[in-house]
Amino acid sequence: DSGVTQTPKHLITATGQRVTLRCSPRSGDLSVYWYQQSLDQGLQFLIQYYNGEERAKGNILERFSAQQFPDLHSELNLSSLELGDSALYFCASRGGGLAGGNEQFFGPGTRLTVL
Amino acid sequence: GNSVTQMEGPVTLSEEAFLTINCTYTATGYPSLFWYVQYPGEGLQLLLKATKADDKGSNKGFEATYRKETTSFHLEKGSVQVSDSAVYFCALSGLAGANSKLTFGKGITLSVRP
Numbered sequence: 001d002s003g004v005t006q007t008p009k010h011l012i013t014a015t016g017q018r019v020t021l022r023c024s025p026r027s028g029d030l031s032v033y034w035y036q037q038s039l040d041q042g043l044q045f046l047i048q049y050y051n052g053e054e055r056a057k058g059n060i061l062e063r064f065s066a067q068q069f070p071d072l073h074s075e076l077n078l079s080s081l082e083l084g085d086s087a088l089y090f091c092a093s094r095g096g097g098l099a100g101g102n103e104q105f106f107g108p109g110t111r112l113t114v115l
Numbered sequence: 116g117n118s119v120t121q122m123e124g125p126v127t128l129s130e131e132a133f134l135t136i137n138c139t140y141t142a143t144g145y146p147s148l149f150w151y152v153q154y155p156g157e158g159l160q161l162l163l164k165a166t167k168a169d170d171k172g173s174n175k176g177f178e179a180t181y182r183k184e185t186t187s188f189h190l191e192k193g194s195v196q197v198s199d200s201a202v203y204f205c206a207l208s209g210l211a212g213a214n215s216k217l218t219f220g221k222g223i224t225l226s227v228r229p
Contacts, residue, residue, distance in 0.1 A: 033216060043219040056216055090158060102147050102210060104217060106159040
C-alpha cells in the first residue's frame with residue numbers, strides 16, 4: 001500500500017459527459033502529479049500541483065483541468081469526454097524539499113471507460 | 116526534452132533464468148533514474164532508484180546501475196521467479212519543481228514460466 005488513494009476505481013460514462021477523479025496523497029506529501037496511461041501513448045504526465053498551486057503542465061488537453069485543495073487532496077476534471085479519453089489515470093505524490101526524496105508514490109488508478 | 120528508451124518486449128523467461136532489461140535515457144543535467152513495476156490490475160510500485168552516476172539501486176534481488184557514460188540504467192536479476200511477471204517501466208526525473216515530473220519508457224512485459 002503506497003498510502004496514495006484514488007476514487008473511484010472504475011468509471012464508465014458516455015461521450016460528451018464530465019467526470020471528476022479524486023486523489024488523496026500520502027500524509028505530509030505536498031506534491032501531487034497526474035498521469036494518463038493508455039495503450040497507444042503509454043504513461044504521460046498531465047499536470048503537477050505543489051501545496052495548492054499548479055507547478056507544471058504536460059500533455060493535458062484543454063478539456064481537462066485539475067486543482068489541489070487546502071487539505072492537499074486533488075481532483076482531475078475531464079469534460080466533453082471522447083472515446084479516446086478512455087485510459088487509466090494515476091495520481092502520484094512526493095514529499096516536499098530535497099530531504100523528502102524525489103521518488104513518487106502512485107495510487108491504484110482510476111480506469112475510465114467512455115462509451 | 117527528456118526521453119527514455121526501453122528494449123522492445125514482451126520477454127518470456129523460464130523460472131530461475133537471468134534477466135536483463137535495457138534502458139537508455141536522454142536528459143539535460145543530472146536526472147534521477149527509477150524502475151517501476153506494475154503487476155496485473157495494480158498501480159505502479161517503485162522497484163529501485165539511483166540519484167547519481169555510479170549509484171546502484173537494488174531491491175528484491177533486482178539491481179540497476181546509473182551509468183552516465185553510456186546514459187543507461189539496465190535492470191538485472193540473477194534468478195527470476197513466476198511472481199516477477201509484470202510490466203517494468205524505466206523512468207527519469209529532475210530534482211525539483213517543474214522538472215520533477217517522471218518521464219517513462221514504454222514499458223516491457225515480463226512473463227516467467229514455471
